Amino acid sequence: MILLNAAEMDALALSHPDLLHRSIWQRFRVPIIAVAVILYFIFAWWFFAVGKVVGSANWGLAGNYLADWVSYEIRPDIEIATDGSMQINYPRFDPIGPNPNPDWLEARRETVTRTIETPAPSAPATPTTPSSSFSFMAPAPSQQSETAPAAPTVETRIEEVVTEAVVQMGPERLIDVQPDRVVLTRGDEVVILTLDRAADQVLAQGPLPEWAEQRSVGGRVTAYFGFSGWADISADRVRLRKRFLGWENFFFDTNSVFFDKSAGEVLSLIVSGNRIVPGQSNLSLAWNDILYNPSWQHLDVWTKLLQTIVMAFIGTLFAMIVAFPLSFIAARNIFQNRPANQLTKRFFDFLRSVDMLIWALFFTRAFGPGPLAGISAIFFTDTGTLGKLYAEALENIDDKQREGVRSVGAPPATVQRYGVVPQVMPVFASQALYFWESNTRSATIIGAVGAGGIGLKLWEAMRTNSDWENVAYMVLLILIVVFLFDGISNYLRSKLIGPRNH
């Protein structure tokens, strides 16, 4: 080991000052950059008004939308008539179908004697719309008294009606709707709400727990049951939202004959059942019902997805085919003509700099919305990008091979074929593959401006704010396609240029 005394060390330090005394920038660049970035963040916070936007955002909505990705709601309404009989209604397009009888909603029926008022048949005969001297404000009672004798015929009949509805909202979560009260159970907490229809009031017995909310005394009560939904209780009506995990009616829509049948039933129908529609086999009927399922639109989604794939594939392939010869003209060392080199390079720059967005709009105007516009947009942009990359790769090649081929007297075309192409071809193909893969992703987004593919469909599904499950379905398909092509492209590229360099 060599030992130095202090004087020698100082002498060494003096003779190499640059090693020990670095410039301020070298010494403090990390804190300087960090401070600059933080300052920029503060600027961006102010510029984009982040605080205000985030503050006014509707985060409850975000949770709902996210839940919609993987679940759906069924929305029964329980109406309670004055005599306590109930009617359970489902909205027309509810995913539960036209004949709902779910096992989570138990309706207890009783036979009762009801007095039903039927509206007077003579109503049109009585002039209810009076002359212009009439005001809407005052004379309503007198009008009623006028028509009263002629009006409702009271009928008494014996009917079976729903008198109690018990809704299972999940494990240990129960809503028991009775004519005069609603009992909510969540775990060991029980809330009893008394319904006073005469005063149109909902009264809670005792204080409400956290998960139930009543804005004003006697007003509506909203009870939340977490993911499984919520209920909105007023004196004559209980609105329910029950959430189920999964995608509803993914295969068969409510108006298909196969709706609500288990896989086994559908299979047995297809294999051995009688023809449901004469002249069409059950298999083709089922397949047709799946393809044209109105809420999922499988066929349309698949067509659009295929368009996106085709756009990326054809666009990149053609870009490669066109950029390949052009890059030879653009490369200084291959085509020794300065103006031609510069012209081609500027042409590439132009294609690249006119954004893909503008090309997409240009070709959407030319060809109409659809994949042709997308193909052309990708083709034009990527011809520029690939051409530039290819020209750079060509300018960096090893000249010895060309010299070798030329020295044996080969004509110029042969020199390029055997002296240049073998060197650059793997790189060219690898770059084209990379662009193919990345274009599969970007083709989605130019679709949203009308250039074909799944982008527009995705955008439309999102705009409605209620079809998030369709969005999830399309995203899933896109992810599968992207991962698949990622894998193919990585595999091909590692075959071409070795596993290390992709």
Added chain:
Amino acid sequence: MPTSVPATTLSGNGLLIERHWQQLAGQRRVYTLISGVLLLMVVSGSLWFANETNAGKFFDRLPHLFDFVGDLIPRDGWEIWRALFDLPSPYEDGSLKYNYVEGRYYITDNLYIPEYFYKMVETLNIAILSTIIGLIFGFMLSFLAAKNMTRNVWVRGTARRVMEIMRAFPEVVLAGFFLAILSLGPLPAVIAVSIHTVGALGKLFFEVIENADMKPDEGLKAVGASWVERSWFGMVPQVMPNFMSYFLLRLEINVRASTIIGAVGGGGIGEQLRLSISRGHEAKTLAIILLLLLTIIAVDQFSAWLRRKLVGDQAFQAI
């Protein structure tokens, strides 16, 4: 190349070799032919499909190729200039088409930023902010995803899967989702582009780390450095030039991406472009295209210059 083969009669072994070679060459030709035919079929099928599902058919619409340009002829050439700098137009008739002055952003009482410059700055800021966010998170994730820095398969696998999903998740969905929550504005675009950038940069970064020289790391390990110290002093100085180069490349890409995101509702210049095209405002559209073109060229040139400074000519490769 002059080639002449002397006519020698081959012996038994020679014939065998010759036959073998012929067989191999024949096999190769057949494979080439098959893949060529296959490719041709895929391509022609794709083209047919694209043409069939397009709104207009290729050959019918070809004469209309330059309709877009035809729609963009302004009333007079100076209109573009006026639209670009928000100068009052002589054709001002109260309609949206010529109301250039209204979009001004006043800084002081008489100093203003023209509308499109302001929007362009907004788009640029979307790109810069999201690239920086992508750099920070991509940087952190890449060390977890690199084989030579993280030995734990689960951590590495998770980091890689997270980045893959971030990269592959369609930006348009992210933008649309946050648009629904945050309402209109540039923030959804920032989030969408950032998430994508984290994934994209992270992947490039961890490949750089895996290709780095492990000797400094070994040295640090020998003197008992912690994982963070090994990363910071052994790895970062090596990989930083490449990271910066990728960062700048990503910035170029993100300027374009934020323009497109803008066009689907993310604010900035993209939205202005789409609006002015759909409303048929020629001068405004041309002004925006011009501004966009110049900005993209400027950003590209600046980034190329900076990259050359940072890593020399070698790292001038995209991807």
